Amino acid sequence: MDRDASAPPHTPAEAVPPYSPDFVRRTGLIGAGMNAAAAVLAVVVALSSSSQDFLTPLQLLLVFGGIVTAGSALSMRPDLWWAWGLFGVAALAGSVGLPESWDSFPRVFRVMFVVGTVGAAACCVSLGWRIVGVTAMVAFHFGGIFISTTSPPPQPWIVEQLRTRVYVPYLSFIYMGNAYHFYSPNPGPASLLAFFIKTETGTDANGQKQYKTEWVVVPTRPADLRDPLGLGYFRRLSLTEQVARGGGGLSDQAEKKEVIQRRISVGNRIPFHPIYPQESQYRLPDSSVIRYVLPSYASHVILEYTSGKDEAAKTTVKVYRLEHATTPVEQFRHQLDDGTYPNPYHPGTYRPYFVGEFNARGDLINPQDPLLYWMLPIVPEKSQMNVMDLKSKGYEDYLSVHALDSTLQEVMQADESAGQVFPWKKLSNQK
Amino acid sequence: MNTTPAPALPTQPWWRGWSDFWFRPTDPTTLAFIRISTGLLVLYIHLTYSRDLQSFFGKHGWYASAFVDRDRRERPDFVSPTSWDEQISWPRLSDFPHRREAMMEFLRAVPGNKTARQNAIAYLDRANQLKNPDDFRAAMEFIRNMHTVDGVKKSVTVIEGGKLTDKAEQELIDQQIPAFFKAQNPNDRKQIGSEIVAFWTIIPKTPTPDGTQITGAYVFNHFIELPPDTRKSLIQFIKELPEDDVERAQWLDYMNYWNTDRRVTYRTGHAGFSVWFHVTDPTQMALIHAGIIVLIVLFTVGLFTRVTSVLVWVACVGYIHRTQQVLFGMDTMMNILLFYLMIGNSGAALSIDRVIARYRATRASLRRSGTIDPNTRAFLACPQPSVGAGFAIRLLQIHVCFIYAAAGFSKLKGEGWWSGQAFWDVIVNPEFTPMNTAWYEGLLRWIAGSKPLYHTLCTFAVWSTLAIEICIPFLVWTKARWLVLFLATAMHAVIGVIMGLNLFELLMIVMYLAFLPDRVIRDRFRGGPDLPKFAFAFNPGADAQARGAALAVALDVDNQVSLMPDKTAAGTAVTTAAGAVVSGPEGTRALTTGLRIPSVMSWALWIPGLFGLLTRRLFPQVDVTAAPSGTKPPAPTVAAK
Known part of the structure; x- marks a missing residue:
C-alpha cells in the first residue's frame, strides 16, 4: 500500500512514504x-x-461505518483533493x-459534507488563497x-443581531x-434540592389514606462523592443551580394581593420568616x-424511587429548593455561649423554598397552593430567641410541617431517623 | 501526517507577519502532550458518567428524553427587528402558573370557527381598538366586576338602556360603565351588551357551592397588565388561531410550553446532536458508552488520532448536548480543548501513530538502501515541525485570552469584586468548599478572627484575581509570559483546593501548555546520555528481518538502538550494553526493559499474546528456523550510523 x-x-x-493513491481511493470508495x-435503504x-424498523441498525452500521472509513481514507492523504471529495460525498x-428517527445527525453529516467540499477546494487553490480562506474562518x-462573551444582558443591539441571526447555529x-x-x-449561594416522595399505599380501618414517604436530597456529601475528584457531586450541584435561576419576586400585579393573602391564610400553621421582609420571601423561578x-426533575425522581408504573401513578413529590446561605464573617467568627462556633450546616442556614408538588407526569398539582414559591422558615425554637443563633439543636422545622401537612408540635416530637421529617442531621453532620 | 514544512509565502511584511503568527510550523510535541493530558482528564470525566448514565442521559433521566426532544426541536429564538418602525412584541402568557392555566383554559375555549370566534371576542377586540390604555383597562375591569351570570345579565340590561328593579344597584352599575360606552348610541350599546354576553361565555368559570359560577379575574388581569403591544399581539394571535382542531391545539400547546407564538420566532430548535437523543435502551446505552470510553483511550494513546480525535469530539459533545443541566465550566473547557485537538494533528508525536510512522519511515529507508538515510534519521530524531500543530496551538492561545478577558472584565460589574466580599462568599460557600473538614473550617475561623487579616486577604485575593484574569490576554504575549502563567496556575491550584472544582482547574492548566515555547515539552521527554545502548543485527536482504529492525527503531525514541546490517545474518539479534547477544524472547525482554519508553510501558506486555507477537516481529521465527542447523545469530560488526 505504500508508494514506490x-x-x-x-x-x-x-x-514516511505516503499511502498509495489506489489504496486511499479504494478505502474512500468503500466508505462512500x-x-x-444506506441512502438507498433510506429511500426504500x-x-x-409498512414499517421497516428492522433496517435501522443496518442503516446506522452502514452510515457510521462508511463515514469512519471515508474519514480514514482522508486521514491517509489529506493532500489529495479527491480524498476530501470522497469524504464529502460519503457525508x-x-x-x-x-434513519429518520436519528434526526439530530443529518446536520452533522451536512457539516462534514461542507468540510469535505471546502477541503477539496482548498487542495486545488494556491497557498495564498488557502491562507485567505483560513483567515476568514478564524475571523x-x-x-x-x-x-458570546458580550451577549449576557445588557447586550448591544448589534451583538444581539449578530448572535441570533448569524452565530447561534454555529456556536x-x-x-x-x-x-x-x-x-x-x-458569587451567589449554592442550593440543594429536596424531594418529599409520597406514595399512596391504601387506606386504614377508618378509611384514611395511608402513605409511604421518603426524602431525597440532592446533592449530599459524602453520599454523592462517588469518585475521587467528586465530579458526580458537582454535576448534581449543577442540577440544583438550574432551579435557582430566576428569583423574581412579586411585582405590582393584580395577583400580588391574592398571593400574599393566600400566604397569610396559612400563616398560623407556617409563619413568615421573622427576619426577612414578607414579600422578599416569595421567589418566582x-x-x-x-x-x-x-x-x-420531579418526574425523574418519582420514576427513580418507585418500583413500577402502578406505584408511580399513586405517587406525588413535593419539591423544595434549599438555598444555603453563606455565613457573613461577623457571624462566622461569633462564638456561642458554650464556646463553640455556629455550624455552617445548621438547619437555620438553609432557606427552603417550596417549588411545587408534581405527579409522575410532571404536572403541577396545585398552581394555587398557598405556599407555592414561598420560603418556609427554619428558625430557632421559641421565636423570641436570636434567629441567627445557630445552635445545633432546637429549631422549628416548617419545611417538614409543610411536607407532612402536619403541625409543628408533631414535627418537633417526631424522630428524624424514622424518615418522616426532613433529615437535617444528614446535612448538619457533614462535618 | 501533517508534517509538511512551511511553504513559500508572499513577501509583504504584513502578510508574512500574519502568516507567521498563525501558520508557523511548530513542534507537535506540545500539542501531543496537551492531547495526552486532555485525554486522561476526558477519560476520567466519562468514566464517572458510567454510574450516572441512566440518570443523566436515560429516557427518564433528570432531564427526560421527552423534554429534551421538545427543547432541541422547538426552543424559540428571538431577534429584535432591524427597523425602527417594526413592532418588538410577541404574545405571551404569565409566569404565574395559576394565571397561565386560566389563560390556557380561556384560549382553549375560544371557538375554532372564525366567525364564531369573531363574535366571541368582539368585546375584547372592541376594547383593544381603544387608543388609551386606561380605556382598555376600564373596559376589562367593567366586565371583570360582573362576576356571575346574574351580574352579567344586570350589567347588560343597564348598558342596553333597560331598567333594574333595584334602583340602587342600577345606579351602581351605571357608575361602573365606562364613559366611552355610555357615549355610544343605543344601537351600539345593544351591540356591546351582546358582545359582553358572548365574551363572558368563553371566560373560565369556577363553580361555587351555591351552584352558580363565577369568573376568575386572571384572564382579565392578564390582558390589563400586558403592555399594549404585547396585548395586541396576543389578541391578534387569538384571531389567527387555525380553524383546524389539531393545528389549533398545536399552536396552543406551543404557547403554553414556550410562552410564545411559534410564528414570531426567528428560529426554533437548536443545532445540538447526540447519540443519546436516539438511543435510550439501557443495554444499548451501556454498550455505546463503553465504545466511547475505548475511543477516548485510543485518542489518548494516539492511535489513528486523525480519526479518533473527530470521533471523540463528536461523542463528547453528544453528552454535552443531551443534558446541559449537569454541565459546568469544566465541560466548556473540555470541549474547547477537544475541538482544537481535532484541528491540529495531535497524534504526530508522543503517540502510537508516531511509532507507526517511525516504523514505516525506517522500513522504507531500509528497503531502499539497507541503511537509514540522513533525512529518515532526521525524521526519527524528532517529529517534524507542523503547520497544523502551530495553528491549533495558536487557536487555543487566542481562545484562552478571550476566556480570561471575559472572566476578568465581567467581574468588574460586581460590587463584591470591588469590596473583597466576593472572595469571602466563595471561600465560605459550604457546598463547594471543604467546609465539612475541620482543617478548612479552622483556617477560615483563624482568618475571620483578625479583622485586618480578613480584609487584607479578601482585598489581595480579589485584586490578584482581577489582575491575573485581566492581564493574561495582554501580558501572555510579552516577556512576562512565565510570570502570568505561573500566577494563573497558582490561582487555579488554589481554586481547585478551595472550590473542589479540580477538573475544571486542571483543564485550564492544560490550556496553559499551549503557551510553552517549542521543545520545552519535547526536551523534558528526552532521556539522558546514560541510557543503555543496543546494537540490532539483521540481514537487510531478508524482508522479515528488515521489518524486525524497523520495529526496533520505531520503539526506540532515544537513539539507543544502532542498526547493524549483515547480509549473511541468518536472523536478527540484539547486543546489549553488557555485550550479550540475545534474540527471541530474551531479546524482546532486553529491548522492552532497556529502551526508555517501552520500559515505561512494559506493563502492557501482560496483555495476552503481545509479548509473543513482539518477539515474532523483532526476531522472526521463520528466519531462525530457516537457518542451517547450528547457525548462531551474527555478532554485530559495523554500526549503521
Missing part, C-alpha cells in the same frame, strides 16, 4: 459506497408503506442514509466567541456559546424552570 519507496526523501517530512447503500424505507450520502470563529453546534462570566457579577425543568 525507491527514491530517497528530499526532506525529513517525506521520510457504504453510505450510498421512505417509499415503503452527503450519509445525511440521506440516516468568523473568534467573532462568534467574542459575540450551539460546537457548544462554544459560553460567555465565560464566571462568578460574575457576584425562571419561566423555563417552571415549565419544564422542575416537571422533568
